[in-house]
Amino acid sequence: MVTREEIENIALLSKLFVAEEELDGLTKEMDQMIAFADTINQATDAGEEFDNINGLQNAFREDEVVPSYPQSEILKNRDGGVDGFFYVAKHK
């Protein structure tokens, strides 16, 4: 069972604002999603092993340099930090 507190916590970690009145609905939806994943456990047939659903293999990229992004773009969403570095906030 997913709890209201867990949804609050996930929202906090994801930096999403969730209004008080949305919490119950989201808790219920998340619970259903996880319950759906549980149906896999009910499978009795071992099934067939496969690499990927499209049958792809050896999808490679050639070793050719592509311009990187400007530093300002890369750092756009950073929180704090100086001199072109990302900053890691200390554990509270």
Add this chain to the structure above:
Amino acid sequence: MSWELVSGLETHVELSTNTKIFCGCTTKFGGEPNTNCCPICIGLPGTLPKLNRQVVHYAIMAGLATHCTINNVSKMDRKNYVYPDLPKAYQISQYDKPLCEHGYIQLDNGRKIGITRIHIEEDAGKLVHEHGDTFVDYNRGGVPLIEIVSEPDIRSIAEAREYVEKLQMIMKHIGVSDCKMQEGSLRCDVNISVRPEGSNEFGTRTEIKNMNSFTNMEKAMAYEYDRQIDLLESGGKVTQETLRWNPDEGITTPMRGKEDAHDYRYFREPDLVTIYTTDEEIEAIRQELPELPDARIARYESDFGLPEADAQLLVKYRKIAEYFEAAGEGLANKKTVANFILGQIFRTLVTDEEKENGAVAIPPEYLHDLAKLLEDGKIKMNLAKTTLDKMLETGKPCTDFISEQDMGDIDEDTLRTICQSVVDNNPKAVADFKGGKDKAVKALIGQVMKQTRGKADGRKAEAMMVDMMNDME
């Protein structure tokens, strides 16, 4: 009781590809922080990795060069751990189907150090800790690595060093990595335990992380070996843990955080497809491999008659070995060429890096031409040596310094005339000689050499002058 050291190494080698393992960003070392980055290598949601073909190619080369079996079927896995140097909170690595397995490196004492596996993975970013704050640079994040895991076959610190040196030499030779420890493109984690001499059981091991120089590795291993023995002899037990070497204090301390023993929850990387390599492809890569260092050293000894130490020095730097072979091409006496390189030429290549780059001031053809004149008896060793110094100084060919008159022997009469004039003009040296100082002749020979620009036969000149002086009153 005497204790045996048991050690196995995990060696991370950064591959010399142009681009990162899963995106087209450059792998160039250095640069302003976070300038060699894109949404893929900083792990933004919605991006997809795409495997660099060259990474697979290099890893297979590394495997073949260390006698590994190459797996036809291989795949990538996610290794989950949460630490700021990994923007995705997982590292894409290989778990149960690495590219290469079951190889070995042979040491000079004949012992084989088994290689359990070689797998490919992405490097993490660099963390800078300052006043309790942490800053992150992802330029290194996503740079391709191979991790070479050895069996616990190493039995001494010297063997550990030799194993890493051999590995380094092989990887540099086949061109998959520059293996620069100071830049972090080769680093080792050392697993170490002790057991009573003669025992077949393994003791509890500890792991020392991130050794980035031979000195640190040797010191850390020596410290850890002593620490474990002290513990056991005083009735204690070794705890299995991950340690960090503190070079300032010369001690190992337990690591906290990132490397605490935990479950990495490996699972298949769903964004990357299986890597299939056919036997034909593996064979083609094997054919492409250059001659390996051990084979090259053996060939220099047996075919060219070089002493082992000289052969090892030449082969240590692949570009020097290539220079040597190019310069010696078609010459009967390769030893002379080797001596020129290890003597005069090495004196102009001061640092390891200069030797590494084979940055000799003259092309190998110039050295070849000089050695050829010597071999054909057209010039004498003395002249060859002074000429080589001039060539190295100016970067010019030997013909710029040796004229037609310098070549060929000086006839007896000319030599006699020169010797006579030297004896006549150096009464002091002559008096010294007659007073019993045999060494005084050396000074006179020097004079003759100077006047003949080094092409006189030193022995002949000596004999002539000794006769002359003995005939004098």
